[in-house]
Amino acid sequence: MVKLIHTLADHGDDVNCCAFSFSLLATCSLDKTIRLYSLHDFTELPHSPLKFHTYAVHCCCFSPSGHVLASCSTDGTTVLWNTENGQMLAVMEQPSGSPVRVCQFSPDSRCLTSGAADGTVVLWNAQSYKLYRCGSVKDGSLAACAFSPNGSFFVTGSSCGDLTVWDDKMRCLHSEKAHDLGITCCDFSSQPVSDGEQGLQFFRLASCGQDCQVKIWIVSFTHILGFELKYKSAMSGHCAPVLACAFSHDGQMLVSGSVDKSVIVYDTNTENILHTLTQHTRYVTTCAFAPNTLLLATGSMDKTVNIWQFDLETLCQARSTEDQLKPFTEDWSEEDVSTWLCAQDLKDLVGIFKMNNIDGKELLNLTKESLADDLKIDSLGLRSKVLRKIEELRTKVKSLSSGIPDEFICPITRELMKDPVIASDGYSYEKEAIENWISKKKRTSPMTNLVLPSAVLTPNRTLKMAINRWLETHQK
Numbered sequence: 001m002v003k004l005i006h007t008l009a010d011h012g013d014d015v016n017c018c019a020f021s022f023s024l025l026a027t028c029s030l031d032k033t034i035r036l037y038s039l040h041d042f043t044e045l046p047h048s049p050l051k052f053h054t055y056a057v058h059c060c061c062f063s064p065s066g067h068v069l070a071s072c073s074t075d076g077t078t079v080l081w082n083t084e085n086g087q088m089l090a091v092m093e094q095p096s097g098s099p100v101r102v103c104q105f106s107p108d109s110r111c112l113t114s115g116a117a118d119g120t121v122v123l124w125n126a127q128s129y130k131l132y133r134c135g136s137v138k139d140g141s142l143a144a145c146a147f148s149p150n151g152s153f154f155v156t157g158s159s160c161g162d163l164t165v166w167d168d169k170m171r172c173l174h175s176e177k178a179h180d181l182g183i184t185c186c187d188f189s190s191q192p193v194s195d196g197e198q199g200l201q202f203f204r205l206a207s208c209g210q211d212c213q214v215k216i217w218i219v220s221f222t223h224i225l226g227f228e229l230k231y232k233s234a235m236s237g238h239c240a241p242v243l244a245c246a247f248s249h250d251g252q253m254l255v256s257g258s259v260d261k262s263v264i265v266y267d268t269n270t271e272n273i274l275h276t277l278t279q280h281t282r283y284v285t286t287c288a289f290a291p292n293t294l295l296l297a298t299g300s301m302d303k304t305v306n307i308w309q310f311d312l313e314t315l316c317q318a319r320s321t322e323d324q325l326k327p328f329t330e331d332w333s334e335e336d337v338s339t340w341l342c343a344q345d346l347k348d349l350v351g352i353f354k355m356n357n358i359d360g361k362e363l364l365n366l367t368k369e370s371l372a373d374d375l376k377i378d379s380l381g382l383r384s385k386v387l388r389k390i391e392e393l394r395t396k397v398k399s400l401s402s403g404i405p406d407e408f409i410c411p412i413t414r415e416l417m418k419d420p421v422i423a424s425d426g427y428s429y430e431k432e433a434i435e436n437w438i439s440k441k442k443r444t445s446p447m448t449n450l451v452l453p454s455a456v457l458t459p460n461r462t463l464k465m466a467i468n469r470w471l472e473t474h475q476k
Contacts, residue, residue, distance in 0.1 A: 016299070064105065153227070211241070
């Protein structure tokens with residue numbers, strides 16, 4: 001279901017971080033360099049490696065459009081690079097001069113954060129390259145940072161184990177001890193867990209640390225109701241400190257890398273382990289999913305970056321809870337429906353559904369009216385969530401009946417894609433369909449309903465090749 005397709009071994013020292021754009025992979029290292037590779041064939045770009053930093057490069061990240069790359073270093077600087085030609089756009093010096101451990105772009109590309117070893121965190125204007133706001137955590141150095149998908153706040157993690165939440169004005173909203181021995185990484189799932197009333201959205205946050213744990217948190221924030229962070233669960237599997245974690249761009253998988261030299265891929269719905277990858281020979285320091293979720297990169301102190309590819313035809317089954325149920329939703333019993341509800345965090349509805357004898361066929365036929373009038377579900381937000389989950393099932397039924405892997409189907413047209421492109425929400429669409437959508441819907445995402453950070457569409461050559469291979473096999 002997942003196979004190693006390429007190993008990059010160009011760095012001369014530990015690999016500290018790797019990051020994907022829609023067409024490139026960036027890696028950085030203790031050897032002071034940043035390297036750029038094409039996702040088409042994993043060849044290094046002519047202007048790579050990028051050299052400026054005088055000490056180790058700890059982190060690198062792409063802007064949402066992929067046109068700009070940020071890197072930060074022990075030398076106390078955060079550098080912005082033009083990814084098309086490798087030219088430096090700006091050198092931003094941490095006010096304290098402290099080593100910079102982590103950097104991250106906001107979803108709208110307007111801001112960039114940089115966190116340093118002395119606990120300072122800076123919010124930079126990514127257009128003017130000027131300092132916007134500056135703050136600091138109470139104790140420890142900063143080791144992790146992640147923006148919420150809607151960009152209204154960001155989270156930092158420290159070596160003392162604290163998760164600290166900041167709004168877009170750099171005001172501290174919340175601080176909580178999350179990992180006893182220190183946080184090493186954190187990441188938000190790009191997909192909201194659910195939409196609530198009064199515009200409230202819930203997001204899934206993952207954190208990992210020296211305590212050998214990967215923890216899942218549910219985060220909500222509105223300017224009216226304020227901020228709330230709730231611990232949900234801990235993922236098991238590693239037997240040593242966990243140094244990196246990252247969600248896939250569809251939110252269905254979570255990957256972690258550890259001092260135990262292993263990489264673990266989890267199903268975020270069931271929290272079951274899907275894969276354990278053990279090819280690295282030293283600590284795994286970084287991991288990242290490509291925007292199309294087909295590729296995974298893992299980097300290590302063994303100086304290599306491994307590129308992994310998921311099997312598209314089985315990915316859908318492996319990543320979802322429903323693969324533990326009958327393949328066809330129409331055949332589900334009432335108990336199967338109850339199992340499905342629990343997996344979707346809808347266990348409070350199990351009694352109502354059982355009372356009304358809702359089996360698979362009935363589930364697929366539920367409407368907005370029947371949920372309100374027949375099942376007496378009063379909450380508008382809850383009804384919306386149930387309908388969205390049912391629509392996902394209907395889509396899967398259609399995909400299974402056609403035999404076409406769901407990843408090959410455009411989310412807008414529900415037809416096999418011929419010219420797939422990646423939008424700035426991380427999803428792939430048929431080019432003509434998403435162009436029409438953007439022109440009519442004022443740049444909102446068809447999948448999340450959030451404003452698209454950019455209108456740029458990038459050809460998804462990897463997906464197109466996979467579709468062509470599938471067509472060659474199934475049209476014979």
